Amino acid sequence: MNDIWSGLQAAFWLLVTLDRDLVEITLRSLQVSLTALVIASVIALPLGTWLAIRRFRFRRAVIAVLNALMGLPPVVVGLIVYLLLSRSGPFGVLGLLFTPTAMIIAQVIIITPLIASITHQAMRELWAEYHDLLISLNTSNWQRIKTLIFDGRRALLTASLAGFGRAIGEVGAIMIVGGNIDHATRVLTTAIALETGKGDFALALGLGFVLIGLALVVNFAIHVLSRTEREGRW
Amino acid sequence: MVDNMAAKLENVVVERRGKTILGPVDHQLAADGCTIVVGPNGAGKTTLLKTLHGVERLSQGRVDWGAPEQMVRQQQAYVFQSPIMLRRSVRQNLIFPLALAGVPRAEAAARVTQWAAKIGLAKMLDQPAPRLSGGEKQKLALARALIRDPAILFLDEPCANLDGRSTREIENLLLDVQATGTRIIMTTHDLGQARRLARDVIFLLRGQINDHGPADRFFAAPASPEAAAFLNGDIVE
Ligand SMILES: Nc1ncnc2c1ncn2[C@@H]1O[C@H](COP(=O)(O)OP(=O)(O)OP(=O)(O)O)[C@@H](O)[C@H]1O
Ligand SMILES: [Mg+2]
Numbered sequence: 001m002n003d004i005w006s007g008l009q010a011a012f013w014l015l016v017t018l019d020r021d022l023v024e025i026t027l028r029s030l031q032v033s034l035t036a037l038v039i040a041s042v043i044a045l046p047l048g049t050w051l052a053i054r055r056f057r058f059r060r061a062v063i064a065v066l067n068a069l070m071g072l073p074p075v076v077v078g079l080i081v082y083l084l085l086s087r088s089g090p091f092g093v094l095g096l097l098f099t100p101t102a103m104i105i106a107q108v109i110i111i112t113p114l115i116a117s118i119t120h121q122a123m124r125e126l127w128a129e130y131h132d133l134l135i136s137l138n139t140s141n142w143q144r145i146k147t148l149i150f151d152g153r154r155a156l157l158t159a160s161l162a163g164f165g166r167a168i169g170e171v172g173a174i175m176i177v178g179g180n181i182d183h184a185t186r187v188l189t190t191a192i193a194l195e196t197g198k199g200d201f202a203l204a205l206g207l208g209f210v211l212i213g214l215a216l217v218v219n220f221a222i223h224v225l226s227r228t229e230r231e232g233r234w
Numbered sequence: 235m236v237d238n239m240a241a242k243l244e245n246v247v248v249e250r251r252g253k254t255i256l257g258p259v260d261h262q263l264a265a266d267g268c269t270i271v272v273g274p275n276g277a278g279k280t281t282l283l284k285t286l287h288g289v290e291r292l293s294q295g296r297v298d299w300g301a302p303e304q305m306v307r308q309q310q311a312y313v314f315q316s317p318i319m320l321r322r323s324v325r326q327n328l329i330f331p332l333a334l335a336g337v338p339r340a341e342a343a344a345r346v347t348q349w350a351a352k353i354g355l356a357k358m359l360d361q362p363a364p365r366l367s368g369g370e371k372q373k374l375a376l377a378r379a380l381i382r383d384p385a386i387l388f389l390d391e392p393c394a395n396l397d398g399r400s401t402r403e404i405e406n407l408l409l410d411v412q413a414t415g416t417r418i419i420m421t422t423h424d425l426g427q428a429r430r431l432a433r434d435v436i437f438l439l440r441g442q443i444n445d446h447g448p449a450d451r452f453f454a455a456p457a458s459p460e461a462a463a464f465l466n467g468d469i470v471e
Contacts, residue, residue: 126321133318135289137331138307151321 003201010202011209021203026210029187032100032174033167036107040167041160044112048119048159049145049152053127063120069113074106078173081106085177098179103187106173111163118162122155123148154225161225165218169211239386239417240265241286245295248281248441256281256441257295267433268408268418270449272425274470278441279421280315283388286419287312311379315390315421317371319363324355324374327363331382345381352407353377354400368395376404380411387411389420393427405430425465429453437461439470 014022051063083089085097085105096102126148134144149156171189178185180194188211195204240263247257256278263269263286271279284290287310288303299306311331320327325346332342350356353373358366363374372395379387389408393401401424408431412418422428428435432449437456445452445461456462464470 130318130320132289132312132314133320136287136307136310136312136314137334138304139334143334147320 007201007205011205014202014206015209019203019206022206022210024183025186025188025191025207028100028185029168029189032103032187033107033164036104036111036167037160037164039104040108040112040115040163043108044115044163045119045149045156045159046145048116048121049123049148051116051120052123053144053148054141066113066117066120069109070117072110072113073172074110074170075172075176077106077109078176081109081173081177097177098181098185100178100185102177103174103185106177107167107170110170110173111167114166115159115163118159119156122152122159126152126155154228158222158225161218161222165215168214168218239299242298243285243295244298246285246292246297247294248278248285248290249293254441256285256290259295259443261436261443261446263419264434266415266417268412268420268431269434269436270428270432271419271421271436271438272423272428272464273438273444274464277438279438280390281441282436282438283312283390283419283421287388309385310388311382311384311386312388313372313375313379313390313392315394317368317375319366319371319374321364322362323360324350324363324366325359327374328359328378328381331378335382349377349381354403369397369400372396373400373404376407380407384416386417386419389418391421391423393422393424401427437464439464 013019051059051066081102082097084091085094085102086092087097096105130144130147130151134147139147169189171193174185174187175190175193178187178190180186180190186194188207192204192207192211195201195207242263243259243261245257246259248255259282271282273279281290285292286297288297288307289312320330322330328346328349329342332345337345346359347356350359353376355370355374355377358370363371366374372392376389376392379389392408393404396404405427408418418431420431429449432452434447435445435449435452436443437445437452437458437460439460445457447457452461453465456465460470
């Protein structure tokens with residue numbers, strides 16, 4: 001009990017004094033996860049929309065693969081990326097293992113299916129609603145996608161936020177491919193795991209608060225977005 | 235511009251889930267005026283309109299407008315039975331087809347103002363379209379169809395949710411656009427409206443054209459017993 005209490009106090013101090021380590025780790029976390037988010041969104045949002053409006057031969061297969069990938073345990077993704085990037089692996093020459101880039105790659109692989117799947121779901125609904133009108137107006141494929149993305153932007157933002165939430169809280173994969181190296185690849189989750197193991201609850205709790213704060217902000221944003229969507233506000 | 239706007243249906247059949255919902259239909263439509271399609275619920279009126287517009291998948295046969303389908307549809311507008319509202323403001327809904335057609339912004343804005351006034355939605359331009367009332371949505375859908383100045387206008391029950399006064403206003407509007415040369419093909423359950431607007435009538439029953447001809451003749455002397463019963467308000471199955 002005492003441990004926890006003094007840990008909380010120390011954590012609070014680390015936060016208000018903007019402890020250097022804490023800030024550095026937080027910023028790296030944000031940098032890695034936001035980069036992964038942008039890359040994943042660029043792939044997943046058009047892909048999910050495309051899957052919703054086009055009927056092609058392997059559409060069902062692609063969706064099934066996407067759903068399977070969504071259920072992939074992050075640790076396994078970490079392992080695979082590790083093998084690919086390790087010195088004897090096919091991309092070993094790039095020397096990416098234990099760098100933030102490796103972590104970004106792992107996170108992109110983890111969240112792209114998630115974002116694509118949520119996007120697909122939302123866009124399918126919107127497409128069912130708009131289908132007849134857009135066909136009637138002789139729209140090109142590109143105009144259809146543009147219209148759906150524009151009018152479904154809230155759903156897409158929600159999908160992205162969900163992806164970000166998953167990325168920022170992920171630990172298994174980035175631990176493996178990043179290596180949790182101080183001042184290089186240490187991020188919020190891996191640092192918490194390490195400090196807890198070392199018994200330094202102050203830093204662990206401080207980092208934990210930051211992480212919880214970020215998660216809350218993301219969830220709150222999703223909540224607000226889905227509410228404005230339901231109430232039909234613009 | 236396609237000069238000859240007379241559609242020809244050649245052996246058209248639409249099947250869904252092993253059931254024939256339209257056809258076989260062989261029919262030559264008139265080139266101008268207002269054609270009204272009547273018939274009981276489920277007769278295939280919507281399917282026929284969509285088929286003519288080229289948005290229904292045919293199981294057999296073809297529709298010939300005398301020009302490539304894309305080009306023909308470019309000059310047509312379609313108001314669906316249940317209005318489709320873009321999740322945008324009324325104004326943006328009206329601008330949408332103009333933007334697709336590449337109409338310059340200033341001209342588009344002017345046309346939006348003009349049509350919003352004509353259709354009685356001027357005060358609601360900045361409201362979200364999905365939150366309009368059923369009748370307002372129908373008016374908006376009609377204005378969004380007319381704003382592009384189509385050569386051919388398809389209307390599927392355009393007055394189903396409108397009160398008497400709005401129905402009159404819409405009918406007058408339709409007479410106006412028809413006078414300027416717009417070809418109208420519509421369905422209605424309101425036989426009074428059919429009498430007021432139609433130049434010719436198609437009576438659909440169980441997916442087939444049971445009777446067709448000039449409106450005067452159809453209402454005065456329906457050619458089939460089913461059509462006579464339908465006009466009488468009797469149940470036709
Ligand atoms: N995709 C579909 N699958 C199966 N049946 C369908 C499909 N689309 C339409 N139908 C059926 O085809 C028939 C004709 O439908 P349609 O909408 O053309 O009728 P309608 O004359 O417009 O009726 P209403 O007056 O109620 O609008 C109906 O019995 C309907 O259930
Ligand atoms: Mg119908």
